[in-house]
Amino acid sequence: MSFPITRMRRLRRSAKLRDLVAETTLTVNDLLYPMFVVEGKGVVQPVGSMPGVDRFSVDKLVEECQAVAALGIPAVMFFGIPAKKDPLGRGAYADDGIVPRAIRAVRKAVPDLLLVPDVCMCEYTDHGHCGIIDKNDVHNDASIELLAKAALAYAKAGADMVAPSDMMDGRVMEIREALDEAGYEHIPIMSYAAKYASAFYGPFREAAESAPQFGDRKAYQMDPRNGAEALREVELDIEEGADIVMVKPALPYLDIISRVREQFDLPVAAYQVSGEYAMVKAAAEKGWIDHDRVMMESLISIKRAGADIILTYFAKQAAKLL
Ligand code: PBG
Numbered sequence: 253m254s255f256p257i258t259r260m261r262r263l264r265r266s267a268k269l270r271d272l273v274a275e276t277t278l279t280v281n282d283l284l285y286p287m288f289v290v291e292g293k294g295v296v297q298p299v300g301s302m303p304g305v306d307r308f309s310v311d312k313l314v315e316e317c318q319a320v321a322a323l324g325i326p327a328v329m330f331f332g333i334p335a336k337k338d339p340l341g342r343g344a345y346a347d348d349g350i351v352p353r354a355i356r357a358v359r360k361a362v363p364d365l366l367l368v369p370d371v372c373m374c375e376y377t378d379h380g381h382c383g384i385i386d387k388n389d390v391h392n393d394a395s396i397e398l399l400a401k402a403a404l405a406y407a408k409a410g411a412d413m414v415a416p417s418d419m420m421d422g423r424v425m426e427i428r429e430a431l432d433e434a435g436y437e438h439i440p441i442m443s444y445a446a447k448y449a450s451a452f453y454g455p456f457r458e459a460a461e462s463a464p465q466f467g468d469r470k471a472y473q474m475d476p477r478n479g480a481e482a483l484r485e486v487e488l489d490i491e492e493g494a495d496i497v498m499v500k501p502a503l504p505y506l507d508i509i510s511r512v513r514e515q516f517d518l519p520v521a522a523y524q525v526s527g528e529y530a531m532v533k534a535a536a537e538k539g540w541i542d543h544d545r546v547m548m549e550s551l552i553s554i555k556r557a558g559a560d561i562i563l564t565y566f567a568k569q570a571a572k573l574l
Contacts, residue, residue: 285567301455327366341376345401352409359410382418400430424492440495446482449473452527513558522559
């Protein structure tokens with residue numbers, strides 16, 4: 253029966269009523285904080301296009317991780333920026349590379365923070381692609397061997413989980429096998445399963461110095477026009493052994509998050525990427541939007557769409573409000 257019997261406004265009359273009927277709750281437990289690690293000592297470098305985000309040397313990263321853990325944030329992701337890049341991205345899988353060193357140091361100082369290194373080659377290769385190059389193309393099967401080596405190096409250093417973001421075919425299986433063979437069968441894989449070739453990654457590439465030096469990533473990341481293809485990507489990663497599947501970016505791809513949530517039963521993560529963060533910061537700086545309200549509304553929307561885990565540069569700022 254509709255109006256005047258039904259009046260939707262009845263349940264919106266007070267904050268208590270609205271809280272009582274709210275369908276979605278965001279908690280600090282949902283947040284995963286991505287962080288950038290650089291070489292050196294005592295380094296804290298602000299990222300120009302991402303106000304509030306810094307790049308830390310390992311010693312400073314440890315301090316920052318203590319602050320992150322004190323806010324109740326359960327997990328962090330590390331992106332490493334090596335001193336030297338080369339065509340084979342050796343820094344990605346060296347046992348004494350920047351990320352394994354970061355993991356060991358943070359593991360020791362903040363034992364119960366979940367450490368989830370990103371597994372990719374683009375920060376480590378001089379050409380900036382997510383794998384190794386053969387005839388102007390990323391060679392899939394050679395690249396996944398190196399990605400598996402990287403995942404193993406991070407597991408050995410003490411990672412709690414690994415997160416491949418390269419979008420090569422078969423990398424989840426390759427990583428699963430490498431981890432299992434070495435006795436790390438208990439380490440989960442969170443795969444960037446539906447990762448789009450997105451212009452929203454712009455500020456990240458400044459932070460990680462990982463812009464491709466020729467071409468783009470459209471031959472391995474997904475075409476923004478496609479939705480059904482995302483479900484195939486997710487299905488394949490699950491078959492290969494993914495424990496958590498991720499959709500990335502988040503806000504422009506809420507439909508994908510929602511479809512993945514409906515079709516699959518495992519935890520779904522969504523990555524609110526650097527460009528999404530930068531847009532909120534820039535508009536707020538101009539006084540055009542209310543920073544905190546837009547931040548919380550976007551996080552709640554990602555949760556409502558179906559994400560269990562949100563990777564966000566807002567993690568600390570949101571945790572303070574929660
Ligand atoms: C590495 C990687 C990227 C991001 C996460 N992992 C960049 C890319 O694919 O170019 C983007 C994160 C962000 O924009 O915040 N492959």
